[in-house]
Amino acid sequence: MLPAVGEYHVLSLDQGYPVVISTLGNIELAYKISELKPKGLSIVGKTETENIGIEKIIKNVLAVPSIKYLIVCGKDSEGHYSGNTLVSLFNNGIDNNMRVIASKGKKPILSNTTKEEVNAFRNQIEIIDMIECEDLNKILEKIQQLCEQARSSYSCEGKCSLYNKKLKTSSIEIIKVEEKDPNKVKLDKAGYFVIVPKENNNTILVEHYSYNNKLLRIIKGEDARNIYWSIIENGWITELSHAAYLGKELTRAEMSIKLGFKYVQDKA
Secondary structure, X not given: OOOOOOOEEEOOOOOOOOEEEEXXXXXXXXXXXXXXXXXXXXXXXXOOOOOHHHHHHHHHHHOOXXXXXXXXXXXXXXXXXXXXXXXXXXXHOEOOOOEEOOOOOOOOEOOOOOHHHHHHHHHHOEEEEEEOOOOHHHHHHHHHHHHXXXXXXXXXXXXXXXXXXXXXXXXXXXXXXXXXXXXXXXXXOOOEEEEEEEOOOOEEEEEEEOOOOOEEEEEEEOOHHHHHHHHHHOOOOOOHHHHHHHHHHHHHHHHHHHHOOXXXXXXX
């Protein structure tokens, strides 16, 4: 299992699969390439952001020492410029603030990555700049070319293994949630809500009651988001668990109007 969670396709992590591909913001291109299962391709996926998205590439590449090449293809997104940032990272590195030097992205700062990891990543792989290319045949030809190049001129028994043996990568604790008893949820001193979707005029009514069952107000809106924020901004909810519950229920109520199913409010 690769260390970084993300929307990518793993084809093989074995020796002999030295290529990974970022299709930048083009999810469909990543899917098409993965379906073809080209020999030598290890991982393919999108990279939409110039910070977290790139950090996930770094983590996963360092976890597989046999990876040698990163093809960057697909259209680069304006604003994020994740493709430009990847190329800039490889060519220029980072400054003392973990900012990718010469990146065009709005916030190309690698807050969850160490300098040692960045150096190891730059040492391990070679960037193949095919930004704006979405031609499957050209991408497949490049994969084949890189595999032949790796077999003839490069061995993993060199610099990449040296870095990976010494490198201590940063990690984040994964916390497994436990089932909670809804009967033990703390009551909100601000009261409770009864949600009534009205499909005939595409509106949602939310009745706000005190715990002595006095109706305090009725909030009316057409979508869950605006109702939710109105309640928060007016201070009509004070418990985080209650806010989470209300957001879930309002979303269900909105979907019941759009999809035509009967909404029954969860009593938890």
